[in-house]
Amino acid sequence: MLSVRDLQVRFATERGTVNAVNGVSFDLHEGKTLAIVGESGSGKSVTAKTLMNLLPRSAHVSGEVTFNGQDVRALAAAGTKHFFGVQMAMVFQDPMTSLNPVKKVGEQIAETLRYHLGRSRSEALSEAQNLLTTVGTPEPERRISQYPHELSGGLRQRVVIAMALACQPRLLIADEPTTAVDVTVQKHLLDMLDELRRERGMALILITHDLGVAHGRADDVAVMYAGRLVEVAAAETLFEDMRHPYTEALLRSIPRINDPAHQRLDPIPGNPPELIDPPDACSFAPRCDYAHADCLDGVPELSGQLGQHRFACLHPTGGEDSISSNRDTPRSGRD
């Protein structure tokens, strides 16, 4: 359904060129979930916004994106209406950025339906209420006439998910759909998205910094670091046999179900690299427990073919010596 090939995104800034996305390629099939996982600044949102044609003018994009055989960047350049937001839709990282503070939420959902699907005002409002029910909003008849600030963080998230689902997209991109909510609400929202995906046969790109969120929900996982994919695999394979030291470090940095309540987590030491003038080397090497001198000799390529387990590392972990204690269920995963 979705094919991304060698996507590159650069931003011209006063400080220099920011290499935000560097040669990202992946496929997503109808009805499947791809989780894109990585720390802050790794290029997850920029990748998503590129798919949705939402980057600012300062962005320079190259590479190929096709959706059911259509060239998405060409559709964007031609100003095609009723594609973005209809065939593919996005739930933004911060719900407040996609909500108008001075408009009732029902009106805002209805607007999408009127613009893209030509519904009348009353039809659109009643559909908006149904959508709020679909995403598990209590008292939807009351909620439609409330303003965003009158809703809790969790309810606002439900509203923006309802807006994104309004036109029955074939692909939903959910960018950290649960940042503003507590752990229990997070789990409800993620499980709800997963059920909606299954019911509607919709494909889902789930963007998160928490590898645990992908556990039990994603079919495939793409781990992103400094604008590159560093490990890509079927979720089952990834959780059983992760090979990139960064993926392993990400897993160590999240809580697991069997952890004692106050066990300290291991945040990944050091900081992600600058994206201006990146070194011609493995960008994780300075933070990596397994780095050797040759890691600085060039950027490691992703091994293997698209669709296989691929990792960009000269000295991968795992195999015989895998650290099994880290392979328990992450707390944010599906039970």
Ligand SMILES: Nc1ncnc2c1ncn2[C@@H]1O[C@H](COP(=O)(O)OP(=O)(O)OP(=O)(O)O)[C@@H](O)[C@H]1O
């Ligand atoms: N408009 C822009 N101009 C310049 N740099 C940008 C712009 N938008 C994003 N970037 C840079 O691109 C990089 C990737 O940003 P992105 O928002 O994709 O990160 P992310 O993985 O979504 O992080 P987070 O988990 O914090 O949301 C960052 O270094 C960011 O500063």
Ligand SMILES: [Mg+2]
């Ligand atoms: Mg982001």
